[in-house]
Amino acid sequence: MAGFLRGPLPPSSRLALIGASAAILSLGALAAWRWRRRALRRRRREMQRVGVVSDIVIYPVKSCRGLRLDEAEVTPLGLRKGDLRDRFWLVIKEDGHMVTARQEPRLVLISVNSRNGHLILNAPEMKELAIPVKTSGKNPVKNCRVFGLDIEGRDCGDEVAHWITTFLNSESYRLVHFETQMAPRKCELINTPFRPIDEVPYSDAGPLLVISEASMEDLNTRLEKKLDLRNFRPSITVSGCSAFEEDTWNKIIIGDVEMKLIMQCGRCILTTVDPDNGIIDRKEPLETLKRYRMCDPAERHIHKTAPLFGSYFGVDKTGTVRVGDPVYKIIEC
Known part of the structure; x- marks a missing residue:
């Protein structure tokens, strides 16, 4: 063996040795490049604390009263707490068209909860009603119309239909369950800024609506009659930041949940419904908001004449959010 090593290598062996050396160097360079790339990615993803979750609210039946929570699961379709999921129930006309507090303001007086596998409904001067969360498969599936898009919903039965119709003193209405x-409805068909992955059941536009306490406080300094965030129905409220700062958070992390800012929320006359008495004003806070919260002219094709208040976020990573959780803004460096 020693004599062989002292002798000259044949040309084919020299070429093989050179090729092997080059391959080793290439693998080493590739590994080093990957390590540097991962390190750069880690450095580029910095987080800055911007606030704290001060409130979480779920709205199981669209336009009915929200239910405040200490914590909630964030799913791709919005918030979930046990049997309750955000805007998974909808009041409709007999022809399937949605009914909201825009048409029936007293819907905001109906409170919703769950108990022992049942959806619990309460309203002034009405006897409490309990219906199964899991609707019987024998009940028909209705074709519903929500903001111009078709979506299905299983009819929840005659008892709850009569209960809602009696309370609203209206034409015959039905309740359906998604x-x-x-x-689900594709959010990008509702408004162009949304991504193909963003979907909702009966929600207006997006899975999550975030508003800061400071934004509400700023608005109240301009209103003669003070309001609260019940008029605006956010999913998550944040404290400890400046007014309208939520409009600038491109990506945020709360607990183990990651969310992406999609667009600001254009407000409608539903915000003028008094959540305490179900009376619609049709003026405030819209008139005040229009004086200082209109969109950039370049975005008028999105928001039209609606003033902006709150921001819609899509869900990039699911998980759980809790009141008291810090809110971090992701900074790409």
């Missing part, structure tokens, strides 16, 4: 095997 089931997870049904196709």
